[in-house]
Amino acid sequence: MTGAVHTPRDGGGANRRTPRVFSGIQPSGHLTLGNYLGAMKRFVDMQESGTETIYCIVDLHAITVWQDPAALTRATRELAAGFIAAGIDPKRSVLFNQSQVPAHAELGWIFSCVARIGWLNRMTQFKDKAGKNREAASVGLYAYPTLMAADILAYHATHVPVGEDQKQHLELTRDIAIKFNQDFGVDFFPVVEPVIEGAATRVMSLRDGSKKMSKSDPSDMSRINLTDDADTIAKKIRKARTDPEPLPDSVEGLEDRPEARNLVNIYAALADTTPGAVIADHAGQQFATFKPSLADLAVAKLAPISEEMGRLMEDPAEIDRLLGHGADRAAEIAEPILARTRDIIGMVRSR
Ligand code: AMP
Numbered sequence: 001m002t003g004a005v006h007t008p009r010d011g012g013g014a015n016r017r018t019p020r021v022f023s024g025i026q027p028s029g030h031l032t033l034g035n036y037l038g039a040m041k042r043f044v045d046m047q048e049s050g051t052e053t054i055y056c057i058v059d060l061h062a063i064t065v066w067q068d069p070a071a072l073t074r075a076t077r078e079l080a081a082g083f084i085a086a087g088i089d090p091k092r093s094v095l096f097n098q099s100q101v102p103a104h105a106e107l108g109w110i111f112s113c114v115a116r117i118g119w120l121n122r123m124t125q126f127k128d129k130a131g132k133n134r135e136a137a138s139v140g141l142y143a144y145p146t147l148m149a150a151d152i153l154a155y156h157a158t159h160v161p162v163g164e165d166q167k168q169h170l171e172l173t174r175d176i177a178i179k180f181n182q183d184f185g186v187d188f189f190p191v192v193e194p195v196i197e198g199a200a201t202r203v204m205s206l207r208d209g210s211k212k213m214s215k216s217d218p219s220d221m222s223r224i225n226l227t228d229d230a231d232t233i234a235k236k237i238r239k240a241r242t243d244p245e246p247l248p249d250s251v252e253g254l255e256d257r258p259e260a261r262n263l264v265n266i267y268a269a270l271a272d273t274t275p276g277a278v279i280a281d282h283a284g285q286q287f288a289t290f291k292p293s294l295a296d297l298a299v300a301k302l303a304p305i306s307e308e309m310g311r312l313m314e315d316p317a318e319i320d321r322l323l324g325h326g327a328d329r330a331a332e333i334a335e336p337i338l339a340r341t342r343d344i345i346g347m348v349r350s351r
């Protein structure tokens with residue numbers, strides 16, 4: 001039989017009332033302070049607010065560029081350990097790796113038939129990641145945003161916390177939902193809200209205030225890894241590039257001082273306060289004074305996470321068990337949504 005096409009009245013569409021949060025992080029390389037402040041710490045806040053939260057380790061996205069198989073396995077477990085150490089409770093949030101839930105890949109294919117080549121051609125992350133030799137980039141790297149839309153929409157998620165760099169991908173997700181709904185005359189997929197807020201939506205490199213802090217930067221001194229020990233964190237902050245001026249007495253005084261602004265933003269995000277409050281407390285300070293305070297704060301906040309990650313990594317079988325449990329829960333939500341998607345498209349369903 002072919003199932004009925006579900007219309008807006010079925011309650012699963014864009015006007016779904018219950019908020020549901022979804023976000024993902026790639027298991028490639030080590031987690032950075034940028035991931036922690038721009039994403040994970042906020043994921044924990046959303047979990048604590050009592051909203052339904054789904055967090056995914058996006059291994060299918062990671063393989064859009066070459067990953068050594070053993071390194072991928074390790075990075076996946078390390079990321080799971082990072083989530084848990086940062087405060088994600090696998091009982092309260094759904095935590096899993098993408099490849100264990102086939103709905104992502106299937107809906108990703110469907111969305112690659114909805115999205116237009118012209119839309120993907122505008123994606124700046126592809127241009128950055130593919131570099132000069134675009135012809136040699138994988139097809140997956142190009143289609144990446146359609147899979148990301150599938151991640152989110154397979155759960156009818158309504159809110160997506162991410163860093164600033166993902167804004168364009170979320171706009172594409174909205175465009176895909178709108179086009180699918182229009183093409184098929186339904187109100188099925190929600191038009192998601194990006195949640196890009198806080199002092200650290202764009203943590204910059206410690207070596208260059210115009211570049212984002214990234215897992216893939218060749219210089220390890222450019223980033224703080226969640227696995228760095230206290231001495232390494234302190235050294236990286238001490239050596240962070242700055243200008244010779246003392247800290248200004250207002251946030252406006254940070255304009256045109258990207259390195260200074262970055263350190264103030266990092267301080268504010270770690271201390272759960274605003275850049276204005278940090279400036280109020282540290283106005284007129286030289287970096288020789290401010291950097292050690294920042295290093296102390298960073299060590300105080302990050303060292304417990306790094307220790308807990310290390311402890312969790314001693315039992316990989318337990319991590320795998322938790323991910324499997326998360327994948328079962330994720331599939332329970334995504335499979336009915338996929339079944340309805342196939343119905344809407346007109347695919348024959350015999351079972
Ligand atoms: P990725 O490591 O690229 O999978 O990113 C995972 C999440 O971390 C996404 O929400 C990113 O926007 C966020 N993120 C990555 N790097 C940074 C950064 N330097 N500043 C703020 N957020 C970041």
Ligand code: TRP
Binds near residue numbers: 058148152
């Ligand atoms: N593209 C995101 C990044 O690189 C990771 C990601 C994949 C994601 N799927 C997602 C983020 C769904 C939010 C929602 O940071």
